[in-house]
Amino acid sequence: MKDFIEGSEAVARAVCLCKPGVISAYPITPQTHIVEGLAQMVADGRLKCQFVNVESEHSAASVVLGAVAAGERVFTASSSQGLILMSEVIFNIAGMRMPVVLACVNRSLSAPINIWNDLQDSMALRDSGWVQLYAENNQEALDLTIQAYRLAEDSRALVPVMVCLDGYVLSHGLEVVDIPEEDKVAQFLPPFNPAEKLDTANPKSFGLLAGPDYYLEIRHDLHQAVKDTLKLIPEITADFKRIFGRDSGGLVESYRLEDAEMAIVSAGSVCGTIKDTVDNLRAEGKKVGLLRIITYRPFPEELILQALAKVPMVAILDKAISLGATGPIYADLKAAFQGKPGKKISGYIAGLGGRDITPDTIKEIFQQLAGPEVSNQFIGLKSSF
């Protein structure tokens, strides 16, 4: 069934189709529409689920941690300060190998306080042990949410998954979205039946203290589990295509890279604007393309190296920055290509705090890419304000 809905509703409908047993969240803009939608579904009796209204995001993440440990499928969502307040629990959830699914509606971080979109919130948590998926549009936000449960709960993975969608651009933007049928979702996503849970018939202890003799190995296991999802994700997207009939999600997307002399690497909804600009520049005879990162953690290094192998000039458009250093995707790309000379790799920062990234912004990046190599060049910076 097709419907004209905003990204928030796409996520809420996806979650409803996955039938979680416990949802917990705390209000924050621009995430609120997702959980309002879910609360309405629970109130209407369309979703049989415990909806726990908590007093903070820290508790929202903690509630879903407890509920998933007790054997229920769970969901939470947040943005910006809320996600950062959750961050202690975010790291803990991954360390405890709890298959939580969270929607991050991307928003800038304070100060100055700003409710508009960039990727600084989720990027700040890239080291947490969560799989991070970035949606380009509302359809993908829905599809990635369903795929996220399948991945997180796979006994080979047992890692939490964060589905990121750009605040306002997607969360409040209306698009036509194909909503899958319930029976197909049931076919794609088996019931959640964890091998280990809090169960009085089979008592186990969770969240133990591990000293220097064990910690290193346990963290290595987690690292390996997150990395191994690079193999599971293509398997899951193939199965998704088989059941739902569409390509969606995955690790990366190459767009018109075949003979490209210049490429932009980025993630999220800005990739729609980049694709449009690439089409226009291609029409003018310019050999440009896009590499879209869908799965940012784990970092699909091999695929990125392959996709960009023959592209001599690569620009990274980061909507986040490690202040005092570079954009996060730039740093990862640069590290991936170290020891492989003959390629120009430039880093650009744009769109912080909701500053529009227009086709002109993209054109400017391609123009600058022809110039000297840079590492953290801000685009659209006013000289005085």
Next chain:
Amino acid sequence: MPEHLLSPGHTACAGCAQSLAARLVLDAAGPNTIIVNNTGCLEVFSTAYPDTAWEVPFIHSLFENAAAVASGVEAALRQNGKLSETRVISQAGDGGTADIGLQALSGMWERGHDILSICYDNEAYMNTGIQRSGLTPTYTSTSTSPASKSSTGNPRPKKNVVEIAVAHGIPYVATASAGFPLDLQKKVKKAMAIRGPKFLHVHVPCPLGWRHEPDQTYQIARLAVETGLFPMIEFENGKISGRYLIAKLKPVEDYLKPQGRFRHLFKPGAEAALKEIQEIANRNIERYGLVKTAT
């Protein structure tokens, strides 16, 4: 079934009243209990990987979120229909209850989850090295409120977390002491029979932090009650419904003197501070009616 649901062989200090109280609590609660524990001594000494002392399902996440994690566990049990046969206990030390964990705990009480929350109050951050908490009593010397030339120790009164719990309108709030094991177990059983949020505040001496001999734990715990410094009281639906009546009231010095954390109060010049502590006990006695008055 094992003899105790909190097994021996853990690494608690000799004379640790928290380990004693936790064992008494769990034995009273029974095997159909899920324990959610904040970070702290109790968690550290009982769950060093690959060992665990817990014979019931146990989960520890972070320092301040046991009440929220327990809320999630309870919600899951409600969802899958197992709440009638399974009880949830959320437990923490004094810091995890009254300081860093108070927000999550308040949220849990307010939402009405069917959970017994327990505070094992040893009156300072013992796990990190005896730093002052919001439940550290007046004029206690701790590592962050040391008594010295310009200090008489912690200058602030102990936070009344019991009445904070009562103010949430929850059905059952009580205090208990490791020095009164049968009373403690009776209160756990009573709490477990009530649906909704319950709070049990248990006074647990810490020989290391309080600087008394390990074999004095039990006596010290009893003296806290018998001097009026730790009132043993019960509240049901907002009204005081039970109190331990002190048969033979003792002066606060009897409780303070054996403890190194109060040693500075027995040096010349500390008389006013001692008097103030006696006044705290007197106010407790009056507020909660701890001594039988002739009628």
